[in-house]
Amino acid sequence: MLSSLIGRLVTFCTRRAPLVLAAFLALAAGSLYATTHLLGVTTDTGRMFAATLPWKQRNEAVTKLFPQNDNLMVAVIKSDIPEIGRATAKTLLETLQQDHTHFLTVRNPGADPFLEQAGLLYLDKPALASLLDSTVAASPFLSTLNADPSARGIFQTLGLIAQGVQTGQANLDSFTPELQAFSTALTNAADGHPQYLSWQNMLAGPLASMGSKYEFVVTQPRLDYTSLQPGGPAADALHRAINSLPYVREGHAQVMITGEIQLNDEEFATVAHGMTLGLITSLILVALWLIAAVRSWRVITPILITLVTGLLLTTGFAALAVGTLNLISVAFAILFVGIAVDFAIQFSVRFRAQHNPDGSLPATADALTTTGQETGHQILVAALATAAGFLAFTPTSFVGVAQLGLIAGIGMLIAFVSTITLLPALLHLFRARPIGSDVGFASAAPLDHALRRFRLPVLGIFGLLALAALVQIPKLHFDADPLHTKNPNTEGMKTLHLLEADPYSSPYSADLLVKNIQTARQDVDKLSKLPTVANVMWIGALVPQDQNAKIAMIQDTASILLPTLIPGQNQTPPDAPALRKSAADAAQALATATVMNKTPPTSPLHGIQSALAKLATAPDVLLLQTNDALTRFLPDQLTQLRTVLNPHPVSIDTIPDSLKRDYLLPDGRAMLNIHPRGTVSDNKVLYNFVHQVESVNPNISGTALEIIESAHTITHAFTIAAASALIMIAIILLVALRRLLDTALVLAPLLLSALLTVILIVSVPETLNYANIIALPLLLGVGVSFNIYFVMNWREGVRSPLTSPTARAVLFSALTTGTAFGSLAASAHPGTASMGRLLLMSLGCTLVATLVFIPALLPKREQDPF
Numbered sequence: 001m002l003s004s005l006i007g008r009l010v011t012f013c014t015r016r017a018p019l020v021l022a023a024f025l026a027l028a029a030g031s032l033y034a035t036t037h038l039l040g041v042t043t044d045t046g047r048m049f050a051a052t053l054p055w056k057q058r059n060e061a062v063t064k065l066f067p068q069n070d071n072l073m074v075a076v077i078k079s080d081i082p083e084i085g086r087a088t089a090k091t092l093l094e095t096l097q098q099d100h101t102h103f104l105t106v107r108n109p110g111a112d113p114f115l116e117q118a119g120l121l122y123l124d125k126p127a128l129a130s131l132l133d134s135t136v137a138a139s140p141f142l143s144t145l146n147a148d149p150s151a152r153g154i155f156q157t158l159g160l161i162a163q164g165v166q167t168g169q170a171n172l173d174s175f176t177p178e179l180q181a182f183s184t185a186l187t188n189a190a191d192g193h194p195q196y197l198s199w200q201n202m203l204a205g206p207l208a209s210m211g212s213k214y215e216f217v218v219t220q221p222r223l224d225y226t227s228l229q230p231g232g233p234a235a236d237a238l239h240r241a242i243n244s245l246p247y248v249r250e251g252h253a254q255v256m257i258t259g260e261i262q263l264n265d266e267e268f269a270t271v272a273h274g275m276t277l278g279l280i281t282s283l284i285l286v287a288l289w290l291i292a293a294v295r296s297w298r299v300i301t302p303i304l305i306t307l308v309t310g311l312l313l314t315t316g317f318a319a320l321a322v323g324t325l326n327l328i329s330v331a332f333a334i335l336f337v338g339i340a341v342d343f344a345i346q347f348s349v350r351f352r353a354q355h356n357p358d359g360s361l362p363a364t365a366d367a368l369t370t371t372g373q374e375t376g377h378q379i380l381v382a383a384l385a386t387a388a389g390f391l392a393f394t395p396t397s398f399v400g401v402a403q404l405g406l407i408a409g410i411g412m413l414i415a416f417v418s419t420i421t422l423l424p425a426l427l428h429l430f431r432a433r434p435i436g437s438d439v440g441f442a443s444a445a446p447l448d449h450a451l452r453r454f455r456l457p458v459l460g461i462f463g464l465l466a467l468a469a470l471v472q473i474p475k476l477h478f479d480a481d482p483l484h485t486k487n488p489n490t491e492g493m494k495t496l497h498l499l500e501a502d503p504y505s506s507p508y509s510a511d512l513l514v515k516n517i518q519t520a521r522q523d524v525d526k527l528s529k530l531p532t533v534a535n536v537m538w539i540g541a542l543v544p545q546d547q548n549a550k551i552a553m554i555q556d557t558a559s560i561l562l563p564t565l566i567p568g569q570n571q572t573p574p575d576a577p578a579l580r581k582s583a584a585d586a587a588q589a590l591a592t593a594t595v596m597n598k599t600p601p602t603s604p605l606h607g608i609q610s611a612l613a614k615l616a617t618a619p620d621v622l623l624l625q626t627n628d629a630l631t632r633f634l635p636d637q638l639t640q641l642r643t644v645l646n647p648h649p650v651s652i653d654t655i656p657d658s659l660k661r662d663y664l665l666p667d668g669r670a671m672l673n674i675h676p677r678g679t680v681s682d683n684k685v686l687y688n689f690v691h692q693v694e695s696v697n698p699n700i701s702g703t704a705l706e707i708i709e710s711a712h713t714i715t716h717a718f719t720i721a722a723a724s725a726l727i728m729i730a731i732i733l734l735v736a737l738r739r740l741l742d743t744a745l746v747l748a749p750l751l752l753s754a755l756l757t758v759i760l761i762v763s764v765p766e767t768l769n770y771a772n773i774i775a776l777p778l779l780l781g782v783g784v785s786f787n788i789y790f791v792m793n794w795r796e797g798v799r800s801p802l803t804s805p806t807a808r809a810v811l812f813s814a815l816t817t818g819t820a821f822g823s824l825a826a827s828a829h830p831g832t833a834s835m836g837r838l839l840l841m842s843l844g845c846t847l848v849a850t851l852v853f854i855p856a857l858l859p860k861r862e863q864d865p866f
Contacts, residue, residue: 006376010424011369017425024422028309031316039319041268041330048326048400048770055709058701062511065665068105071223073231074259075238076495077215080252081198083633086111088245088253089215095241096219102237104220107658114656120554120644121544128550132557135203135641138175142638143564149634151627152574155582158182158608162589165597165605176604178202183607185630190614192622194629196252199637214498214505221261229268231261258495266490270829285819286341289812294348298433302426303344310418311336314411321410322403328771329403331824331835332411338821339386340415342785342813343379347419349809350375351427354434367434368424376420378792381736382785383416385729389780392725396717400770405721444802451802451855458856462752469755472762479683479767480711483507485831508686510693511702512672517652520670526696527674532689534677539663539670542655551647558645565642576620579627587612676704714770725780737791741859745791748857749849750783756845761838771831772838779842782817786810786850794858801855814847
């Protein structure tokens with residue numbers, strides 16, 4: 001009865017072909033309108049999971065409490081020396097703060113005056129004592145430099161060192177690094193390549209190495225949600241500001257952009273390019289395969305029109321049903337092309353093979369009706385089973401695949417309706433005709449015979465492969481880190497990789513919000529003892545330990561140094577002759593001192609003396625450039641030295657709000673930001689870090705937890721959905737086939753293809769991730785579709801499945817589907833590319849199970865010739 005109903009529907013559509021075409025054109029136009037006005041795309045991986053999940057709720061709650069850390073675009077400054085980085089950050093900050101069009105907030109966390117003044121208090125006492133002692137020892141030279149912060153003052157200071165060496169009163173062992181820095185800088189200048197000298201590295205000692213080696217300008221851009229890349233205008237403005245920075249133009253500083261907004265925009269651009277190119281490529285290659293499959297433009301054109309129309313209708317449904325696609329559901333278009341073309345090929349190949357009992361060719365309308373009666377119910381069962389495989393994922397908490405399941409599931413039903421209504425109408429309008437001859441693979445008859453004759457050994461081989469796959473299942477590895485699926489060659493990702501090695505700037509961290517500072521202190525003590533924790537940033541970390549003793553030590557040093565560092569006593573800046581004379585004098589003094597004191601050849605004094613002698617004869621331009629390079633940052637460093645020698649006691653109350661707001665809420669709750677130790681991009685390290693932190697307090701949030709919990713959510717969702725899909729598919733098959741044996745004949749190769757895919761995944765190897773795991777529902781859908789055709793043909797008496805038109809249709813369907821998926825594998829986006837590779841693997845295994853395993857599996861009948 002079902003076959004008869006579908007046959008009558010095909011007849012109606014054939015007779016009313018213009019009306020059917022007009023109706024579909026109207027629906028396609030409406031879908032196109034809905035797509036352009038209602039459908040959006042988001043690259044926010046956080047939106048791929050249900051908001052009701054506990055870990056998602058904790059993360060959302062923390063984001064609302066600390067909104068300054070959300071939707072960030074960060075400029076990361078890498079420079080030759082720290083002073084250049086700081087100056088570049090300052091200039092960029094001032095520029096962006098004036099741009100209220102593109103930025104809501106702009107800040108430089110590392111340039112807070114509070115941190116600059118309290119800097120020495122964060123050193124431990126031994127390091128502080130060593131630094132203060134060396135600073136006191138250098139006080140005569142600092143005094144000279146303070147009075148004359150120029151190259152002339154530097155040369156005079158080196159002359160004083162020469163006098164000390166000559167009289168034996170100078171012990172330079174503790175100043176070897178500083179002297180080596182002078183030697184390198186002066187040698188470069190004498191060779192005609194003056195380089196900026198870092199006074200911070202020379203004078204600040206261990207203080208210079210504290211914190212990150214990068215400078216950061218953190219912005220919250222105004223997002224343009226009418227654009228597919230909301231942060232695009234802000235990123236363009238930031239790039240313009242970066243290109244205007246003096247030290248960037250000179251090549252002494254490099255500024256790179258990263259952050260959530262930049263990464264999302266870059267990922268969308270990569271994914272959109274890959275999907276668009278993949279869709280166009282797949283449609284072109286599908287058309288080429290169709291030429292080989294049906295060999296007539298009068299059939300190929302209707303198939304392509306049906307395919308594009310069905311895709312438009314499915315896209316319109318997506319616009320109405322979900323509104324916003326994510327990085328997984330955006331793949332529905334290529335999946336639709338890959339699977340829906342199978343229905344059209346099955347119908348068209350069987351149509352081309354139609355002939356009357358006497359061998360004559362039937363009229364097109366009669367051939368279409370007969371084709372609908374013969375194949376319509378098969379395509380319907382395949383569409384329902386495929387849709388069930390996708391729709392089983394809709395109720396899960398993994399919203400990314402739930403969306404894909406809904407869209408693709410309904411898309412399969414749209415594809416079925418289009419195949420039995422629009423396609424016949426178009427075939428009639430294009431005057432396509434059957435050819436009557438056998439369109440199967442006659443050359444496959446020996447293989448058919450061999451598979452039936454040696455069915456037990458063939459089944460035994462597949463049984464061994466299935467057992468091997470079962471053993472390999474524990475080796476499957478799921479990587480939930482969204483960073484691993486992004487294009488590593490984009491600016492944002494390259495920048496992020498630079499930051500991963502630094503615990504203070506690593507993107508992998510855990511947040512813990514506790515009720516008060518006392519609880520925070522207790523948890524910090526426990527967390528600091530964990531081997532996987534590198535450090536814990538919290539409000540208490542900004543209060544130095546042993547302050548009274550450290551302040552007393554600093555005050556003793558200040559009483560000696562500050563009188564020699566009084567500002568405002570600078571000499572007149574030197575001209576070239578003055579620089580030349582002071583260089584010559586210092587070179588002569590050093591030459592005498594090194595000879596009289598028999599200074600070792602490895603001493604940096606020799607390099608300094610040689611460079612100064614060369615500078616004494618250098619052109620005026622080079623001398624002035626050397627003066628600028630050596631002293632550009634000296635006045636600021638002397639000012640900084642005066643600041644750090646005058647610290648004030650620090651308490652939580654004295655910490656400025658600009659710093660306090662990142663760690664303390666008005667109601668007293670305290671935030672702990674916990675940074676991991678080791679290569680946390682390795683999932684095992686990340687798992688250990690999260691589990692150890694949760695052993696102290698399970699109520700954590702943050703990036704690290706999100707990655708771990710995402711993996712749990714995804715694996716649980718796929719376990720439940722896969723079981724549900726198999727149950728629904730089994731029910732559909734039982735209702736359609738009405739025999740348990742026939743249902744088992746369809747499901748057995750389906751399970752085998754899944755196990756064969758496991759072997760390939762482990763052997764290649766291919767890591768599972770949230771992007772490529774959609775191969776599972778696709779495997780169910782395509783596998784069921786192919787298997788149903790063979791089993792239903794066997795029920796209808798087909799004895800040589802590989803020589804039948806169905807085999808031709810299945811092979812070319814697989815080739816067209818593989819072409820669509822192969823276009824994904826060529827994407828520059830690692831997640832999309834891995835999706836394409838895994839889809840190809842699963843498709844290949846499905847094809848082997850369908851064309852080799854099923855012919856051997858089908859039970860023999862008495863009338864079988866072998």
